[in-house]
Amino acid sequence: MRGHEGLLEEGSELLQENADADVLDAGIIAAAQSVEHYEIAGYGAARTWAEMLGENDAANMLEQTLKEEKEADETLTQIAESSVNARAEQGDGAQKQKQKTTMRGGTE
Ligand SMILES: [Fe+2]
Numbered sequence: 001m002r003g004h005e006g007l008l009e010e011g012s013e014l015l016q017e018n019a020d021a022d023v024l025d026a027g028i029i030a031a032a033q034s035v036e037h038y039e040i041a042g043y044g045a046a047r048t049w050a051e052m053l054g055e056n057d058a059a060n061m062l063e064q065t066l067k068e069e070k071e072a073d074e075t076l077t078q079i080a081e082s083s084v085n086a087r088a089e090q091g092d093g094a095q096k097q098k099q100k101t102t103m104r105g106g107t108e
Pocket residue numbers: 035036039069072
């Protein structure tokens with residue numbers, strides 16, 4: 001699956017960024033969700049094709065895997081929305097506040 005390689009490389013590049021740790025966490029979650037969405041598309045198509053071919057056992061296994069991928073995606077969404085995204089936003093705000101203080105001649 002070559003698409004995975006591109007997604008993993010994208011996530012790897014993100015880790016090279018000199019960014020706030022909370023912002024990186026939010027980015028890592030988004031990168032992981034990109035992988036989950038890629039998998040969901042693949043397993044969904046494979047499940048449908050298995051159904052069309054009358055391969056019911058394969059279709060059932062692919063359906064189970066598809067469900068697990070969707071659950072992983074939902075878990076990542078919950079983690080991002082319940083805490084990580086808000087911390088990332090605050091981290092950015094704290095950085096801006098620090099810059100303003102420095103510009104006014106404040107101490108760090
Ligand atoms: Fe997955």
